Amino acid sequence: MQYPRLFSRGRIGSLILKNRGIMMPMATNLADKDGIVTQRLIRYYQERARGGVAMIIHEYTGVDDVDSIPAIHNLRIARDYHIAPMEELVAAVHLYDCKIIAQLHHGGATSNPNLTGRQNIAPSAVPIAAGRPVPREMTLEDIRRVQDKFIAAAVRCKKAGYDGVELHGAHGYLIAQFFSKYYNRRQDQYGGSTENRARFLTEIIEGIKEKLGDFPVLVRMCGDEMTDIEGFLSLQDGLEIAKVLEKAGIAAINISNGSSLNADANCEPFSYQPGWKKHVAKAYKAALTIPVIATNTIKAPEFAETLLEEEICDFVGLGRSQLADPYFMKKAQCGESKEIRKCIGCLYCRERVLRDGLPVRCAVNARTAREVEFDALKLDGNGQSVAVVGGGPAGMEAARVLAKRGFDVTLLEKEARLGGTLNIADKPPFKDKISRLVDTMSVQLKKQGVKVRLDHQATVEEICALKPVGVVIACGAQPIIPDIPGLDGDNIYLAEEVVSGKVKPKGRVAVVGSGLTGLETAEILCQQGHQIVLVEMAREIGPGIFPAIRNDELSRLLPYNPAIYAGHRLMEANSQGVMVENLSTGDRRQLKADSVVLALGIRSRVELVEALASALPYGKIRLAGDARKGGRIADAIRDGFEAGYTF
CATH class of the missing domain: 3.40.50.720 (NAD(P)-binding Rossmann-like Domain)
Structure with a gap:
């Protein structure tokens, strides 16, 4: 066995897992408008179960369809009519000796008032981010009502056949808001000390255990919110909360990172390297006796094996790697690791779900969430x-x-x-x-x-x-090379030529076009010591780029202090640089440059x-x-x- 630790059996509470690979919860937008499981959602998860993971913790699942609707196609278990379709989902996953856990969720201040028609509720009247709606501080009656909804949802999950539930206490949602010193400013028994800020959740855990007995309850939380603002959780804050939760009797803890203001620490752009946050999970494993599940930007089974060998965690959390290749685990087990399609960190999945409100997709796997349409290949080539x-x-x-x-x-x-x-x-x-x-x-x-x-x-x-x-x-x-005077000059280059190293521009360089290719070309030129002038017709540079990718790229480019001319159109190139026109005023100006690089797209x-x-x-x-x-x-x-x- 090439990966003996990855394919060793493990235990979470009363559950015996066939290996150490667990699919992490990721939003899909595949439920219908009432939060009901669809056939598309069933086939999506069934494909991952066939692929060999030991357990699936599926996407955030709403317990409250009155005060918490974060998205139109948010999966929910808030009503009894949600149970029967979920039973079909559970059965489809169980066919492949795969456990399945429902992640129970309440958005709190992150909910969408346009969908609920109500003011959001939260521990305190603190908006989740600048410019977002101010929520209403929950009364003690509100707290009990929402806790009861979590407990009722867990009961429904057991009826549907789930192997357990996970309570979503990460990423700035309601439970995480109670954990937070920043969002939770209460003066009663649900605010202040670590025990008080965890009380909202520990009472839910107690209620589930009272109703369901030995039914595994997991918790996902941010081990370190990695947000440099007073009141957000540090690693030490998180460890203190985790110890309270362990004492409350949870079966395992699922460690993520980041916060409502730092989502990149949870779902990273391509520049983040595997294992960059493994110190967080290792600290939890050292401090707790219950199993620790953790994501760590895992792209390959070799790295997953290393995490287990180094005792970073007990189970590896597989997120986007399951979108890129649902057969990640099976290929690793069968000695076919070189055939695993690996996530490229482009965030296309996040872009569709979070920005566009569309069903999840994967850039490198065209079948992701389309298993219904592309169920099986016709073997009809016959050697033609x-x-x-x-x-x-x-x-x-x-x-x-x-x-x-x-x-x-x-x-x-x-x-x-x-x-x-x-x-x-x-x-x-x-x-x-x-x-x-x-x-x-x-x-x-x-x-x-x-x-x-x-x-x-x-x-x-x-x-x-x-x-x-x-x-x-x-x-x-x-x-694309537009029909503009001067673009046939000796100082004119294409971005592709620069990136590939075929040409080397001289001196101060004007980069025309600030899509991802333009920004990456500018970054390369800055690293080579060139001064950069960046010209873009749109009002902002990086038009159309998913904000997380754009911000990540700009975090490396802007320290070089490039001269930026957004809202300007290229009119002419010459030996002195480029002539541009301000699209708002019509004014023209000459921008000095020794070389000009075109990054205007393709045809x-x-x-x-x-x-x-x-x-x-x-x-x-x-x-x-x-x-x-x-x-x-x-x-x-x-x-x-x-x-x-x-x-």
Whole structure:
């Protein structure tokens, strides 16, 4: 066994777990508008159970649909009519020898008054963040009423067949608000001392035990809120609370980090490295006798094994790794670790759920939360030949899926290695996870028997010689160069050329365009010692970038003090720099720069695509990725998967 600790049996209360991998709760937006379990939600969790985790702690589940509705599709167990659909979910997970725990939740001050039609309630009248609604301080009657809702929800969970419940005391939600010296300013028995601030929760635990006896109750809390504001929990504050909870009889503690004002310590952008917060979990394991579950930015089973070996925790919390590859555990157990699709930390999942209110998706796994539509591949290839033009993410994924269906796939790539634009995207700081994605996809192609021809500029003659039944064209895109005077000068460069190291701009550099590529290019140039002028047409730099990623990038770029011209349009480039126009006033000004770098996005290679499509004597031609429409990694992999699935 390559990972003996990861695949050793473990115990949480009365539960025996087959290994040490536990799927962590993550919002999905897959419930219906009444918080009821859907078939899509069932298949999503069932897929993770099939993948080999020992236990699933599923997404936050509302106990109160009167005072706590954080999102339209928030899963709930607030009413008896929620029980029967949840029983179906539990049964689907239990089929695969996987335990399932419901995470019980109340938003408190984080709820959405637009959905409840009521003022939020909280321990004290303190808004969760600046500009957010001021909640009403809970009366003793309110406290008892909400506690009863937690207890009633636990009773419903047991009726539905759950193996236990987890009480959500992390991330700034109601229980965490009671824990907090910042949000909880009460002067009664629910405020002040550690025991008083934990009392709201310990009384819920007592009530559940009184009703259900030996029914495992877990608690999730932030081990360290990592928020440099007086009143937010330090590591020592958290340890004191955890000891009170252990005394109250919880079966295990699930350690997260961060707060309502520091979500990155909970769900990190790509720049955070695995294990950066393991000292927190280790402190809890040293202080407590109950099992400790902890997340630690786990991307690979090797690292999970190390955490267990170092006694950082008793069980490893697998979060986004379960979105990227639900078969993480099974592949690790079967010696197929190189085939695990690893999370790249892009936060596409968070962006969809938290910013856009859409169902969860994963950039590197097109089936995530779409298991209903893509239930099983048709094995109907029968050895027929298919050509795939382009070895970027879309082409690689299309080739993999087609080969799994039984087609004889030949992939033609003009460069010397697979990856396409991923081989540029992996060059900025902290983007090594993208290199690993290329490696994994390459391994998967090899396993499926895809014939890869590198250094091949695909021609119609070569494609026709394969006698394919069809062709997938995934030949990527090209950078946008607008029709503006001066962009043919010797001091004009493309961002892709700079990032890949093919060119080296001189002196002061004007970077035009501040999407993620533009910001990363500017960061690289700053690290090389260049002064930067950043030009962007939108009112703010980084338009469209998910705030957590944008803020993370700016935290590294802004200390270099780049000159920023947001709301300005490029009008002309010349030997002295660039002429820009203020879109608000119409004023024009010359910005001094020795070099100009364009990061203005991409467009499809329309001419190449049309030439291939018109010359090939085949009706079955599919476009995928940037060849169809410019987009991100998530778009390319989804396009490739769908092209291969529906071909």
